[in-house]
Amino acid sequence: MDPEFAEAFSQSEGFVDVSAAVGASSPGTSLVEIAREKARDAVQPSVQYFTERLPPESTYTVEDKQIRVENSEIRVRCIIPTSDDQSATFPVMVWFHGGGWIVGDLDQDNAFLRGLSVELQIAVVNVEYRLAPEHPFPTGLNDSYAALKWTAGMASSLRISLQKGFVVGGDSAGANIATVCAMLARDDPFFAAHPITGQLIRQPSVIYPDACPEKYKSELRSMEEFKDGPLLTRDILMQCRSLLNPPPDDPRISPLLFRSHAGAAPAFITYNGRDPLRDDARLWAKVLSEADVEVKTECYPGVPHGFYYSFPTISLARRVDQDTREGLRWLLAGAH
Known part of the structure; x- marks a missing residue:
């Protein structure tokens, strides 16, 4: 284990409560709401860290918008850099927050995304997709894909140039969700004129173990190896997936199972060395590379899933932040 993380973690408490709340949650109970409250507490160090480093308010604008989805509405938060040139346009990243499909909101990455927007001069559309168990699979995915289409359709009014870069990103x-949206968009005539140009993928889930093809099973060891965490355990992950309740072999939840990955957008992928999902990220990078998709990866040894949300000041967490920015720069450079 990374010694700096181990020291910080040993002085911290509260993660057991998060796990217990999620692990005990079931449809129709208030424990899901308890889990959401605990999850907000768990990411608060990251929220505070990036809030303290926000760029001047004059350098960007933020506006929440409601968009129509499947007989309902969801909220998206649009962050646009400011410019003295009123005709200036920016590339865009559509971002999907983490939280096991059952927790999370726009605020957990809000300050981080504002800083990213200004530094890289990129518009960001942060999507508040609906959560399970109240909205089981594929509602959250459908919301997210609708937001992706909405972004493409609103490009001119948002001062976006899809030709400068049209990235999907998520944690x-x-x-x-970002990987699946990238694959769906690849095959959707709607995106033929404005394809996705990059995937910014941090610590992804790309395959249900029970649905893993035989040829990859020997490479999916981390789920067993790090089943007891810390921060994320196999049991908690399984409970989150149970509340989402998708068919495990559906490529829209297990994108490793798409028949072909050729033609997918270039991907920048990060993962953690002590994460049950470590090998998901490795496999996603492998199948994309085998399909001649450009891929770059970064691994953070000795740290678990989501460590940078709760311990944003340790060296590896600051490296994740910097690598994310450099990875996005790489994706944007390849979009032209």
């Missing part, structure tokens, strides 16, 4: 469950 954990949000990374799963």
Whole structure:
């Protein structure tokens, strides 16, 4: 284990409560709401860290918008850099937050995304997709894909140039959604004129173990190896998936199972060395590379899933932040 993380973790408490709340949650109970409250507490160090480093308010604008989805509405938060040139346009990243498909909201990455927007001069559309168990699979995915289409359709009014870059990004469950959206968009005539140009993927889930093809099973060891965590355990992950309740072999939850990955957008993928989902990320990078998709990866040894949300000041967490920015720069450079 990374010694700096181990020291920080040994001085911290509260993660057992998060796990207990999620692990005990079931449809129709208030324990899901307890889990959401605990999850907000768990990411608060990251929220505070990036809030303290926000760029001046004059350098960007933020506006929440309601968009129509499947007889309902969801909220998206649009972050746009400011410019003295009123005709200036920006590339865009559509972002999906993490939280096991059952927790999380726009605020957990809000300050981080504002800083990213200004530094890289990129518009960001942060999507508040609906959560399980109240909205089981594929509601959250459908919401997210609708937001992706909405972004493409609103490009001119948002001062977006899709030709400069049209990236999908996400963390954990949000990374799963981002990978699936990238694959769906590849095959959708709607996106033929404005394809996705990059995937920014952090600690993704890409395959249910029970649905893993035989040829990859020997490479999916981390789920057993790090089943007891810390921060994320196999049991908690399984409970989150149970509340989402998708068919395990559906490529829209297990994107490793798409028949072909050729033609997918280039991907920047990060993962953690002591994460049950470590090998998901490795496999996603492998299948994309085998399909001649450009891929870059970064691994953070000795740390568990989501460590940078709760311990944002340790060295590896700051490296994740910097690598994320450099990875996005790489994706944007390849979009032209």
